[in-house]
Amino acid sequence: xxxxxxxxxxxxxxxxxxxxxxxxxxILYKSYIRPHLEYCVQSxxxxxxxxxxxxxxxxxxxxxxxHGLRKCTYQERLAFLGLTTLKTRRLRGDLIETYKILxxxxxxxxxxxxxLCDSGHNLRGHSYETIYPGKPNARLNVRKxxxxxxxxxxxxxxxxxxxxxxxxNSFKNRLDRHWKLLEPDTGI
Numbered sequence: 001x002x003x004x005x006x007x008x009x010x011x012x013x014x015x016x017x018x019x020x021x022x023x024x025x026x027i028l029y030k031s032y033i034r035p036h037l038e039y040c041v042q043s044x045x046x047x048x049x050x051x052x053x054x055x056x057x058x059x060x061x062x063x064x065x066x067h068g069l070r071k072c073t074y075q076e077r078l079a080f081l082g083l084t085t086l087k088t089r090r091l092r093g094d095l096i097e098t099y100k101i102l103x104x105x106x107x108x109x110x111x112x113x114x115x116l117c118d119s120g121h122n123l124r125g126h127s128y129e130t131i132y133p134g135k136p137n138a139r140l141n142v143r144k145x146x147x148x149x150x151x152x153x154x155x156x157x158x159x160x161x162x163x164x165x166x167x168x169n170s171f172k173n174r175l176d177r178h179w180k181l182l183e184p185d186t187g188i
Contacts, residue, residue, distance in 0.1 A: 022081060025066045029083075033062060037086060038093065045090055047145040056086050092175065094151040099163065099171045102128050113148040126160040 037055055046052050063077040064070050078084060084092075100106045101113055110116075117129040130152055144150070162178050165171035 022066060025062075026081060029062055033058065038089060045094070045145060045147075045150065052087065059083070059086055091151075091154060092172075094147060095155060095158070095175060096168065096172060097147065098151050098155050099165070100168060102130070105168060114152075126156075126158065126163045128163045129156050 037058060046055060060074055063074070063081060063083070066077070066081065069077045069080060072080070097106075098114070101108060102110050102116075104110070114130040158175070159178065162171065162174045165174050
């Protein structure tokens with residue numbers, strides 16, 4: 001249902017408004033399409049391949065409507081438009097939410113979601129390093145996709161200067177800069 005709605009918005013928006021330039025497309029995409037694709041992804045994050053490809057297909061289709069990009073690869077289109085894959089956007093959102101929970105910027109108890117590593121040695125990692133709450137291997141497949149389980153590996157790989165950010169916006173900027181440095185190696 002959502003996919004059909006977004007497909008109609010993409011085609012009608014771009015055709016009716018004659019949006020063929022990069023600037024016009026980005027305004028339309030960021031205002032009307034991406035909010036639907038990213039609505040509450042920290043709580044329902046798609047984990048089935050068919051759901052992920054279905055959502056990513058909306059962005060693929062939208063990016064082909066920009067004049068001159070139809071014959072480019074998906075990665076080239078994203079680079080030209082200054083966008084990232086939805087998978088990367090979901091990971092970024094998860095890390096931002098984790099930062100807000102662990103630094104008490106959200107009004108929730110971090111112990112409900114995460115358990116901080118208290119090894120005392122702290123030879124590697126950062127001061128907010130977390131371990132799996134409860135059992136490291138979730139017994140049920142559903143639990144493996146909770147925020148507290150799916151974000152731990154990525155969170156613990158962040159350097160200290162990123163997680164020590166004084167504000168949420170500062171964290172976002174530092175995370176983006178950190179990923180830009182890793183981009184040639186990891187493809188994030």
